[in-house]
Amino acid sequence: MAAYENRNAMIDHSRSNRPSWLRSLADSDVAxxxxxxxxFLVLWVWWFLYPFAQSFLRSFQDVSFTxxxxxxxxxxxxxxQILNDPEFYQAVLHSLQLVVIAVxxxxxxxxxxxxxxxxxMKGQGIFRTVFFIPYITSQIAVTTVFMMLFKKGxxxxxxxxxxxxxxxxxxxxxxxxxxxxxxxxxxxxxxxxMIVYLSGLQEIPRDLYEAGQMDGASKWAQFRYITLxxxxxxxxxVVSVATLLGFQIYxxxxxxxxxxxxxxxxxxxSTVVTYFYQHGxxxxxxxxxxxxxxxxFFIIMFITFLQKKWLGDKE
Amino acid sequence: MQANKRFTQLxxxxxxxxxxxxxxxxFAYTLYTSFVTMQDVNKLAGMPHWTIxxxxxxxTNDAYNVPKWFLNTVIxxxxxxxxxxxxxxxxxxxxxxxxxxxxRLIFWIxxxxxxxxxxxxxxxxxxxxxxxxxxxxxxxxxxxxxxxCLYIFMMRQFFISVPNEFIEAARLDGLTKMGSFWxxxxxxxxxxxxxxxxxxxxxxxxxxxIPSTLxxxxxxxxxxxxxxxxxxxxxxxxxxxxxxxxxxxxxILIFFFLFQKQxxxxxxxxxxxx
Numbered sequence: 001m002a003a004y005e006n007r008n009a010m011i012d013h014s015r016s017n018r019p020s021w022l023r024s025l026a027d028s029d030v031a032x033x034x035x036x037x038x039x040f041l042v043l044w045v046w047w048f049l050y051p052f053a054q055s056f057l058r059s060f061q062d063v064s065f066t067x068x069x070x071x072x073x074x075x076x077x078x079x080x081q082i083l084n085d086p087e088f089y090q091a092v093l094h095s096l097q098l099v100v101i102a103v104x105x106x107x108x109x110x111x112x113x114x115x116x117x118x119x120x121m122k123g124q125g126i127f128r129t130v131f132f133i134p135y136i137t138s139q140i141a142v143t144t145v146f147m148m149l150f151k152k153g154x155x156x157x158x159x160x161x162x163x164x165x166x167x168x169x170x171x172x173x174x175x176x177x178x179x180x181x182x183x184x185x186x187x188x189x190x191x192x193x194m195i196v197y198l199s200g201l202q203e204i205p206r207d208l209y210e211a212g213q214m215d216g217a218s219k220w221a222q223f224r225y226i227t228l229x230x231x232x233x234x235x236x237x238v239v240s241v242a243t244l245l246g247f248q249i250y251x252x253x254x255x256x257x258x259x260x261x262x263x264x265x266x267x268x269x270s271t272v273v274t275y276f277y278q279h280g281x282x283x284x285x286x287x288x289x290x291x292x293x294x295x296x297f298f299i300i301m302f303i304t305f306l307q308k309k310w311l312g313d314k315e
Numbered sequence: 316m317q318a319n320k321r322f323t324q325l326x327x328x329x330x331x332x333x334x335x336x337x338x339x340x341x342f343a344y345t346l347y348t349s350f351v352t353m354q355d356v357n358k359l360a361g362m363p364h365w366t367i368x369x370x371x372x373x374x375t376n377d378a379y380n381v382p383k384w385f386l387n388t389v390i391x392x393x394x395x396x397x398x399x400x401x402x403x404x405x406x407x408x409x410x411x412x413x414x415x416x417x418x419r420l421i422f423w424i425x426x427x428x429x430x431x432x433x434x435x436x437x438x439x440x441x442x443x444x445x446x447x448x449x450x451x452x453x454x455x456x457x458x459x460x461x462x463x464c465l466y467i468f469m470m471r472q473f474f475i476s477v478p479n480e481f482i483e484a485a486r487l488d489g490l491t492k493m494g495s496f497w498x499x500x501x502x503x504x505x506x507x508x509x510x511x512x513x514x515x516x517x518x519x520x521x522x523x524x525i526p527s528t529l530x531x532x533x534x535x536x537x538x539x540x541x542x543x544x545x546x547x548x549x550x551x552x553x554x555x556x557x558x559x560x561x562x563x564x565x566x567i568l569i570f571f572f573l574f575q576k577q578x579x580x581x582x583x584x585x586x587x588x589x
Contacts, residue, residue, distance in 0.1 A: 026491035033415030035493075036405040040462045041421070043402070047459035048428060051439035058439065065442065116331045130335045132579070133342070136571055138521035140539045141560045144546050145341045148348070148553050154357055187338075192582065199583035219323070248432050251523040258547045273434055280438040281528060289438050297435050304430070 055297075058290035065284030078291035088292070090267060091275040092299070094178055098271065099246040102182040102189070107238055109186065110193025111231070115223075117194070118201050128194075135191035139251035143184055147171055147256060150180060171256040174268040181269055184252045189245065193238045200234035201227070236311045243307065247300055248273060272296045349557035356553045369558035378548060379533060381562075384541040391456045391526070391537055392519045398461030399515045404504060406462070407470025408496050412482065422471075428464040433525070441528055455529040456537070460519070466511045473507040474500065510581030513574050520567050538563040 025031045059078055063071035082088050117127045134142060149156045150170035157167050170176040204227065212222045253269045254262060262278045263270025270278075276296060280289015348356055350365040374381050409415075410422050440459065441450075449455040477500055485495035526537045536544065542559045549555055571578060 026493040029413040030415040033409045033413040036409035039402045040406040051436035054439035195582045
């Protein structure tokens with residue numbers, strides 16, 4: 001508002017003697033519209049559209065990073081090779097396992113935390129902050145800390161023996177490594193879900209609950225028949241964001257792989273992302289890696305489509 | 316009935332406290348461990364045994380150059396935020412308040428690009444950067460990231476809510492449409508601009524995939540990449556690594572506590588209400 005009230009002060013300045021064609025250009029929707037979107041468009045074409053098209057193009061080529069000019073068109077060879085590679089199916093399976101474990105848990109946890117901290121109590125703000133902070137810390141930092149905590153013989157691994165887990169170094173054990181990555185993802189992502197759920201909870205009209213109370217509905221019945229249905233669009237958002245991010249997990253796996261191949265130990269945490277990264281960037285096999293990327297892209301599109309169909313609002 | 320209510324309240328508190336304990340524990344552990352010696356890791360050592368040697372070592376070890384990494388991170392994050400503060404609101408304003416041929420297409424581009432994971436283009440970006448000699452430069456870490464379609468979308472949503480009368484009044488007073496953006500509308504957008512800066516700050520500061528791919532020379536490491544390599548090099552020295560975790564996380568935590576309110580609002584409004 002202050003800027004608006006100050007406008008009188010600026011009149012003289014803005015009426016400085018610019019040529020009139022420049023002035024009318026600066027007042028034209030078309031000229032300003034294109035000028036204002038130009039920086040974005042240039043960067044987008046240069047660093048998004050062009051590489052995006054290349055990802056598809058390269059996927060039909062036999063091309064290595066060291067001999068980019070010797071690219072040869074080989075049709076669907078890369079795809080056939082990937083689809084005959086058992087390691088690729090293993091990677092897809094791991095990606096799916098990660099999402100299937102982590103997404104429901106983080107969604108429920110986020111909802112639980114939101115409901116808990118939405119009620120008036122002492123230290124409400126502190127609890128919210130404590131739950132949210134993992135989300136804004138770097139994945140590498142969180143993974144590093146958890147690697148120290150889940151080493152054989154620490155109080156954490158000893159605690160988990162109570163639930164039937166063995167006292168081993170989790171990220172170095174082929175049975176536990178993927179679960180370890182899921183825990184990392186849940187730990188960081190549920191704070192985000194909590195915040196989104198909180199804003200959803202605050203938008204539910206108060207009188208719905210008052211009406212429920214008048215009808216003698218118990219707290220649980222109110223939650224089941226008022227809160228949950230009202231949160232359906234929020235849940236859709238939380239689940240789709242978490243699913244997309246779950247498929248893109250990379251940092252945590254790179255951190256636990258240390259000097260080994262991505263997806264260590266012994267490929268137990270290899271995912272579609274580490275698969276294409278390993279081939280495309282580490283082995284510098286550009287064509288093969290690009291084909292894997294394109295498959296990754298279609299998997300994500302397919303999942304998004306399924307979610308829209310199953311979970312989305314049917315209007 | 317009264318006893319029942321008391322009981323639920325107590326249960327509520329117990330659950331919150333337990334959850335908070337689980338979430339707080341890794342942070343407490345990190346902070347504590349960063350101040351003890353290697354002999355005292357995973358043991359409770361009294362105050363007299365505490366030391367700041369881990370922090371000193373993290374900064375002065377000959378094997379790597381933490382001050383340089385810190386500087387790299389600050390430059391990368393700073394440039395990305397400055398670019399974001401100019402390019403995104405400009406595009407958002409054009410899409411919200413100006414009528415021109417191609418506008419619908421550009422808006423469609425913004426929305427469609429938002430849905431594509433960055434990994435989709437990482438390999439060609441890496442190759443193109445290698446070809447123009449950008450690998451291990453600040454250009455690689457900043458230029459492609461000066462805009463973000465999510466932020467353009469956010470800014471557009473905000474500018475739509477600004478009444479057209481503001482622009483019309485400014486034009487009556489002699490400002491052009493372009494002038495009314497910079498002088499009237501842009502200052503009004505303080506709150507979404509702060510939100511955007513915070514999101515860009517966290518996203519850039521914490522990023523690992525992109526800097527570890529495009530700047531893999533130890534001299535050009537950013538903090539997060541450097542932290543990961545220190546962790547690998549000195550894996551047995553838990554206190555040293557924990558000091559590194561604290562130091563690389565501290566700036567983002569300070570930033571968070573300064574702008575907590577906008578941060579949380581930005582998160583919840585960037586998605587669903589848009």
